[in-house]
Every structure is written in C-alpha cells, then in structure tokens.
C-alpha cells in the first residue's frame with residue numbers, strides 16, 4: 001500500500017506543481033469579533049492567533065516548520081501595526097502537530113516538530129499559549145513526546161482558564177475520544193458558557209457542536225456569546241464545491257462545518273483550514289482550503 005501511495009504522490013506532484021505552491025502560500029487573515037455589551041473592559045483588543053494542523057513530517061517536506069514560522073511572524077507584524085501589546089496576545093494551537101500512521105504512510109518522525117517547538121520556545125511574543133490535541137496526535141505512537149514538545153514550547157494543555165476577563169475552555173478530540181464528550185464534560189462546558197459573558201472554546205474537531213446527541217450544547221447555550229476555534233478539516237484540502245460532501249474525508253458526519261465562520265445561536269464557530277497537509281497529498285486547491293494562520297481581535301461593541 002505504501003508503494004502505491006508513493007507512486008500516487010509522485011504522479012500528483014509531477015502533474016500538479018500549482019497545488020504544492022498553493023499549500024506553501026500561507027495567508028494571515030485578521031477577523032474582528034464584537035464582544036457582548038457587558039463584556040469586561042480588559043477583553044477589548046485581546047488578540048488570539050490560531051495555528052492548527054501543522055502535520056509536520058520531516059525537514060524535507062514542502063510545508064515545514066520554517067515556512068509556518070515565517071507566516072506566524074507575519075501575523076505578529078500585523079498585531080504590531082495595530083499596536084496590540086504582547087500582554088494582550090494569546091497563541092492557540094488546535095491540534096495535529098504531526099501525522100499519525102495511515103494506510104499510505106508511516107507516522108511522522110518528530111524532527112521538524114522539535115525544530116518548530118524550539119522556535120516557539122524561544123519566541124517571547126505571546127502572554128499565554130494553550131493547546132488541545134488533534135486526532136493525529138492522539139493516534140501517534142509518540143503522543144507523550146508530542147505533549148512534552150508542546151509543553152517545552154511554553155504551551156499549556158487547555159482545560160479551563162481565563163485571561164483578560166475571557167473564559168477559555170479546551171475540549172478533547174471528538175474523532176478519537178468522542179466518549180470523552182459525556183454528560184459530565186458537556187454539563188461542565190455548558191455551565192461555564194452559561195456563567196460567562198463571553199467564552200472561547202478550543203477544539204480540534206468542530207463536529208461535536210452540531211452532532212452531540214440532541215444538540216445538547218446548542219440547545220442549552222443558544223442565547224450566550226461564544227467562539228469555538230477549530231481545525232481538522234483542512235478545508236477539504238482539495239476543495240471542489242460539487243464534491244465537498246464526498247471529499248470531506250475527515251468528518252464522520254459529513255458535517256457542514258468545513259472552513260470559515262458558522263453562526264450557531266448567538267455564538268460562532270470558526271473552522272480554520274490550517275497550515276499543514278496530509279502525508280500523501282501535499283497539495284491544496286480551492287477557496288475553502290487556503291492555508292492560513294488566522295488572528296481574532298476581540299472588540300468592545
């Protein structure tokens with residue numbers, strides 16, 4: 001199967017250099033999020049930079065740590081232009097630092113992930129750094145090393161925390177650990193969202209928002225303001241509108257949460273296409289699949 005994978009990859013690379021070029025052209029969009037009227041003053045101008053789905057493979061890979069770090073530096077320059085101080089900057093990583101084994105490829109070696117985390121460790125630009133794990137991290141044989149790398153890079157695994165008057169919660173991954181979304185976890189999350197003026201939820205896989213049995217989450221917090229930041233889908237990676245439902249291979253539910261903003265009650269879900277690519281397919285095509293490191297700036301209404 002791996003020989004077949006290599007052959008397939010070679011053919012696609014030969015036929016489609018544009019797809020590789022697209023995958024390397026990482027954008028840095030900035031989105032303003034309007035806070036509810038009664039939000040605490042210190043939440044104004046809080047900036048959240050999101051990196052997701054880096055899928056770092058090895059140093060020779062086209063989308064490597066250097067390329068991703070350059071895009072992060074560009075995102076930070078944009079914050080400098082907006083005069084947002086370091087004390088108001090948060091960096092979040094929403095999973096899939098590396099790739100787990102697939103039928104076409106071996107699990108990633110961690111050398112480029114180490115280089116990336118080392119760059120981040122030495123980087124002082126953020127007041128807080130949080131992470132949640134993705135399905136590939138959970139499935140990787142070196143999951144403990146992955147957690148250690150992120151910790152050494154200054155990231156804390158997010159459960160619940162608060163910063164500048166905003167509540168932040170992290171979820172387990174819904175693909176590998178759906179059973180963790182039991183009543184105890186959901187009740188706790190719902191309670192936190194209900195208690196706060198504005199909550200940010202980090203979650204690798206966005207599917208749980210719509211597909212929890214009975215839509216319990218949405219039913220109970222419909223009136224509250226929240227922002228879910230997710231990744232996982234890669235925006236289909238090869239985004240052909242008519243084939244989206246078939247190509248979205250990594251949603252068990254063929255969810256409509258693919259890329260960009262989705263309104264849910266008074267809250268919003270943002271699905272970032274992320275920066276990395278699948279082992280066997282180092283290409284991106286289509287407007288939902290544009291690689292990115294997005295920034296969200298909270299603004300008082």
Ligand SMILES: [Fe+2]
Nearest residue numbers: 053096134232
């Ligand atoms: Fe991913």
